[in-house]
Amino acid sequence: MKVQGAGNMGILLLVIMFMLKLSVKAQTVSYLINCGTNSSVNVEGRRWVGDTSPGNNVTISSSPGIEASTNVFNGDPVHEPLYRNARIFTEDLNYTFQVPNGDYFLRLHFCPLAFDGYNVNESYFAVEANGLKLVSEFNVPGEISEKNLNLLGSGARANSSYYYILKEYFFSVETNSIVVDFIPSRGSFGFVNAIEVIPEINKLFVDSVSRVGANGGNSSLNLSKRGIETMYRLNVGGSSVKPSRDSLWRKWETDSGYMINADAGSEIRNRSNITYANPNDTSVAPLVVYETARTLTNTEVMEKRFNMSWKLQIDPDFDYLVRLHFCELFYDKPNQRIFRIFIDNKTAADNFDVYVRAGGMNKAYHEDYIDSISSKNDNLWIQLGPDTTTGSAGTDALLNGLEVFKLSRNGNLAYVQTYNNVKARKTSRSLILWVGIGAGIASIAVLAGVSMLIVWFCKKKREENDTKKIPPAWRPLSLHGSVVNAKGSTSYQNLNGQLGTVRSGRRFTLTEIKLATNNFDESLVIGVGGFGKVYKGEIDDSTLVAVKRSNPQSQQGLKEFETEIEMLSKLRHRHLVSLIGFCDEQNEMILVYEYMSNGTLRSHLFGSDSQPLTWKQRLEICIGAARGLHYLHTGSERGIIHRDVKTTNILLDETFVAKMADFGLSKTGPSLEHTHVSTAVKGSFGYLDPEYFRRQQLTEKSDVYSFGVVLFEVVCARAVINPTLPKDQINLAEWAMRWQREKSLEKILDPRLRGNYSPESLMRFGEIAEKCLADEGKSRPTMGEVLWHLEYVLQLHEAWLRSNAGDYNSVSMVRDLGPIDEGESEVANSDSGEPLKANGDVADPMDPMAVGVDELSQMVNQQGR
Structure with a gap:
């Protein structure tokens, strides 16, 4: 009986196993x-x-x-x-x-x-x-x-x-x-x-997920009642993964196309025995995703404030689940790589140690975070950066894979998306009828408009004939439709017919200008250009200013004049020359700037009896100019391209703080759907970007090229074009590049610097200049990257100075900037040590090159052009 009972139990077990298999x-x-x-x-x-x-x-x-x-x-x-x-x-x-x-x-x-x-x-x-x-x-x-x-x-x-x-x-x-x-x-x-x-028979998602931001904590996804849409699935640091290599037939894209700067993260790989930290995670991602990763590029910069950043287009007004995949491929001990994670510019995690969380090296592991996106935001930023507060051996970050999922809201995952090149559909016959009626009305309106245009044209011709009697050859600002508003600032209509506002706007009378310049005394002329002359002046309580008086006979000067008004009226930065006010009386067009007592950078490099600049001064001036250009490129939605970067347009105040000047040729940058601005070639010979010259396509990298020429000019202290020299030396950029490629830049160094510079800092400086002069714009760094490396060059030189002075305890170039605030990455202001961005606000974490500047003070005794 016992044997039979045991047999029955065995049969029952077999039946149960069979049913489980069927299930x-x-x-x-x-x-x-x-x-x-x-x-x-x-x-x-x-x-x-x-x-x-x-x-x-x-x-x-x-x-x-x-x-x-x-x-x-x-x-x-x-x-x-x-x-x-x-x-x-x-x-x-x-x-x-x-x-x-x-x-x-x-x-x-x-x-x-x-x-x-x-x-x-x-x-x-x-x-x-x-x-x-x-x-x-x-x-x-x-x-x-x-x-x-x-x-x-x-x-x-x-x-x-x-x-x-x-x-x-x-x-x-x-x-x-x-x-x-x-x-x-x-x-x-x-x-x-x-x-x-x-x-999906394995549990791919769990209900409790960490919420990013100040409040933090866990949130319940309530997945049994919600739907999920896959927005992005990226294999970070590796090639695309075909669906056949994934148990759920999912395709994993490469991540480089979504990175703000793909060079910020170096690709690493390790095909050793990788296993899942949790055996139940076999469906989460295939192991091949964990065999590759990105880590922060070793830039050899002591101040680790550089983030790897991914920018992803998403639908606004939804909750998003962000899944990050990790596998420590290099360190075999804890506390070797600790970093911070930012999602949508908010802290998701700090003190993140993959080795500790995964339970060892080569352990595949993932973390989920939930974030709510507002109705005004259609981008999701994912950033990883070092956590310098931990004292870990490697101030680094690592990521193997990235997934973004949209969560339904009230039973809805739909978001209406339109595309620029899709023809508008015809929804019904009634719409067609209304379109026909509208077309008829429009035809009548067009006929009426043509009639009015003819009348206006005839009237315009009569006015032009009358205007020809009024010298000079151009109309002043007042004849271009300027109107002083109740607050005393002036609105004007520029050459493009757009209405701008001179917000800096003190409106000087012509009497005040004549009094400031002693009736335009020729002995006070401090500069001359195509626009006219610049006078040193004195206003109010002995405040020195630079007064630019436009030449009425110069049509080119007029256009540059109005461009400069338009640009400077909306720009404020410590490293840009400030506009104080203007005068538009009696056919005059005059701009008043802050006074820059030390003149142009070029005047201190060669061609004058000025005291030669030290290597440290030259580096600080280059950094200041780079800050000004970086602000131009990034300080507004589309950015501004200076288009005339040269040493005569870099001015120095009484403490040798550099400021960019002369925005007459500046252009607003391309819109998001374009990569360049198509425009006629303008600029200064010797500084002109050859790619811009060939294609007539202007980009921010055109300024980078010109700045590279400035860097070589700072090293060599000679004119960029000198026809009196041998043929192979006439063009500074070509000549200096030959020596730089031979790693012998010191042979053409300004003799006045001999023995007073750090050889390593000069070598790094030459490498930056060489990169700026790359033939193709896409191969050149951004101004933010140039600035970042110049800061490092200055630190190398300062360490060398301390070492030569015997202060061997100060050789380390690491500056304690304190912890990164929530959602922020910093680069300290070398002047104040405060983490600020270009406009003086807190640095934006999605801008790894954010730089610090002081809040612009009231107009001080400095020089303008």
């Missing part, structure tokens, strides 16, 4: 549907079944739409069998998949091909899954620019001839079925190429 098998059922056909195809080792194939266990609605196919396919041959077909629908369409309750991935494939009678540019539709809104007014344009491709997120894949969109969602099923509804917008249609339903 697991049921849980692993998946669907790969090839839409718009009854044919099955194989793609990357997986079999996709036609949505009308018999026995596919998929139910399509009674109005299945249209089966479409194309003979024209220029895309990836791997996906050709799958994307040649699509199901087009003009009425509601739904697919029903019978599945056990659980968690599932739903992937929708869209490839906008040319189908007879259907223009995908006019396709707009919505998609829902089990009542969860996935997309609304969704459009997959047939043609798309690189910028708009980025707007589609990591779901958009492209090559040179085509692209496709993969939308991936994750949600829980409690009804034993998944119903996917496709709903065309009124008067439009939609299409879908393929559908995936993939079960």
